[in-house]
Amino acid sequence: MSVSPAAVAASQQVSAAVSAPVSTPTQADLLDFVRRTAADADLIASLALDPEGRTWVRLEGPGGSEAWLIGWPPGTGTGWHDHADSVGAFVTAAGELKENSLAVRLPADGWKTLELTDDVDRERRLPAGKGRSFGRHHVHEVLNESADQHAISVHAYYPPLPQIRRFSRSGPILRLEQVERPEDWQ
Ligand SMILES: [Fe+2]
DSSP states (O other), X not given: OOOOHHHHHHHHHHHHHHHHHHHSOOHHHHHHHHHHHHTOHHHHHHSOOXXXXXXXXXXXXXXXXXXXXXXXXXXXXXXXXXXXXXXXXXXXXXXXXXXXXXXXXXXXSSOSEEEOOTTOEEEEEEETTXXXXXXXXXXXXXXXXXXXXXXXXXXXXXXXXXXXXXXXXXXXXXXXXXXXXXXXXX
């Protein structure tokens, strides 16, 4: 029995339609990926570390996600930023990171400064092996507060980050400083 090209095409369309939702990584998928990647001792050891600044290598994340292996010298951090509509996950592979985050959704546009209420700050310590995932519009800064130890972490975002908004902060006042696009960090 022969199968017509049209029938083959139709069956491929059906399988593509069925598999599409599975290929969109969830927060749980990203967290699973960063945990498994952080457990790859050879990969973690392969990252070049620089005492003067962060180092990074882009990784292939699951389902077309954007992933990074990042090295953090003592005393370095990201500054406050958000991740647009992407969800994400990260885990500390070596050393310890601290995350300060905001439990509030920021307005999308039309503002330059915001006064935060005093109940929105969250912080968590992430020693080696600890990580977290986050939903859309997550706002945070990540720091290596150690005086003498590098930290290494694995991060993943889906969809790949279209932009990052960067903020400065003075007490409760958050100020929008700049908007970065992928060409700024790739
Ligand atoms: Fe981030």
